[in-house]
Amino acid sequence: MTDLIYPTLDLFLYALKTSLNTTDAETQKSKAAFLAQLSHNIQFNDPEIETEYLELTHPAQINLISNNKSIEGYYYPVRLNDTYGLQIDCSINNQTETQPAKSFAILKTEIEQKLNKELATIGKTWLLSGWLPENSSQNYEDIAKDCYYALFKDTSWQPKKGTFLDGKVFEIWRSEIKNCNQNKVPNALNSHERHVIIAIYPDRESAQQAAEFYKDWMGLFCYRSKISWAYQQSRLVKESLLNHYKKIEENRRITNQNHYWKEKQNITNSRQILSNIDNILQQYTIDLLNLSFQKAIIEINLSNYQIRLDLIKEKAGQKNQLDFLEKFSEIANKKYLAQITKDIENMQLGLQLLEDTINATRSRIEVEKAERERNFQELVAVAGAGIATISLVRETAKDCKDVFSKVSFFCNYPLSASLIVGIIVSFVVWWLRKRWRY
Structure with a gap:
């Protein structure tokens, strides 16, 4: 048999009151969701002050109605700095007979029926406890294993x-981290x-003495x-x-293709790509800061965890061996x-590579832009020379004056003649400008 006296199940769950970039409306929504866990008509006191540990109701413990x-x-609701904590305690109301x-x-079913599924929690701990009947010869681990399997039907013991x-x-x-939307807690x-x-x-x-540590467990589990x-x-x-980086890499590969810059419309596309990369880089920088922020959260809470664990050990005196709780500190x-x-x-x-990509793309765009402007100027110069020549030759040839009077072709076909001369002059101007450039 694996029986216990006064089996008690406590659920410690935690929800953020405020988090990074939280609006007042979102803070009030979190508060309302937390209050929905509790009974109606209670005196809830949550002043806007920083506090390490604050009991939120009067009386501090609210009876669970079943x-x-x-x-x-x-129920025992508290606030620990920016986090709401709630202990839901549920026991078999019999302290004499084994269960x-x-x-x-x-x-567990009773507790889960009381939970507000809309409350976005950041963590929870189940605490099972009870004591053995007098002169019991039961194996502690066998009892614990049966208690665990009563709650969870897997084989991960x-x-x-x-x-x-003395217990x-x-x-x-x-722990198993699943992929989900970053914006959804x-x-x-x-x-x-x-x-x-x-x-x-x-x-x-021993069990009654252990019950005096609930506040300590509340902080440690938080x-x-x-x-x-x-x-x-x-x-x-x-x-x-990584997703931001992949998107920028995709844009970079497009602009690095050999034929990309040969197409005229791609100069406009490149400006759009550059704008997209700038926007992605801005999000990348924000996420990088957020990553450092999460590191800082772990560091400060790891320090608090170790301090609280040391206090629990000191309070329990020699009657403890809680080194297994140190393993979480090591993992963290x-x-x-x-x-x-x-x-x-x-x-x-x-980030450095992305910035280099942006600078290279921006430089390439400026080079292409300057090249296109220079080509346009070449076109204007050559066309101008040609048009001026055509105009001059046409007017002169039309009246058969000067040298053109000796060439019947210019007199008979002044328009065609002026076009031919204009083209020749344009080609000569283009060739000379090209030689001077190089």
């Missing part, structure tokens, strides 16, 4: 293990990232969620940067930050 009389629980592990499925207040703690974390309630903590305590006293969310956002930003530092730093370096090189 149609199932065997279930009790509460099967499958009770957690009932609690590969926990990290530790101890906390056994198991952490299961699975992924909803962590439906995301493929799963973070689960299972704590099995030897007795009621920092953790923001780190994971920022890294996910960085992957979307990187994808956007050695993988997340290292990857983003490398991406920023590579994308900055890409």
Whole structure:
């Protein structure tokens, strides 16, 4: 048997109150979506001040109303700087009799029915807990595994293990980043990232002592969620940067074709291409700054995560072994930050290449423009010489004056004669100007 006394399921979920470039209307919308999680007619107090930890309602805990009389629980909403945090606690209302592990499925269903699906969350953590009956010989990990499978029907049981207040703690974390629109904040309630903590305590006293750490877990899981969310956002930003780069490369390949500049209409097309590249480069620069912004988010929240974890260890004293929670710090530092730093370096090189592409395209356009203007000037000069010659010859030949009086062709056909002479003069002028140019 894998039975527990007072099985309790807590969902810690987090939503941004404000984010980069958020408008007042969007901030109010986020606040309304968060409030929709809670019961009506509550006193909600969220002053516009910076605060590390602020309880948002009075009383701080709001009773969870359920149609199932065997279930009790509460909501606990807070704000941690720019992030809303909400703990939804749900328990089997019986602290004397053992309950099967499958009770957690009932609690999970109850919590999910209370969730506002419109709330755009950035992360969540499931915390399962309970204590063993007196003189129990059950294996801690077997109980934890059955509790986990009561909630999630997969086969990914590969926990990290530790101890906390004489209890056994198991952490299961699975992360899978999916491609999605960068402008749409992924909803962590439906995301493929799963973070689960299972704590099995030897007795009621240990479990009650552990309940005093809920505020600490609220902060720790918040920092953790923001780190994971920022890294996910960085992957979307990187994808956007690569798409921008590909678009500029496509335009560059078009303008680099040998026959491209030989076609007259392409000088106009090139100006449009240059305008497109400028616009893309502007978005590229913004995304590059955003990538650095996500790195900064990870850095500050990683520091806060480590500080909070150290405080939890100090508060728990010798009755803990929470080193497994340090592994997330290692991953964030050695993988997340290292990857983003490398991406920023590579994308900055890409920015230099893009700027070189724009400068080369702009120079090519100016060269072609100057060449076309020079050719036009040549045409005007040659045509002018020809027209002047035609006019002069025609008037002179028409009256058969001077030298043309001795040539009957000029007198008989003054128009044709003037055209021929004009063409010859134009050719001579063109040939002389060409020789002088080179």
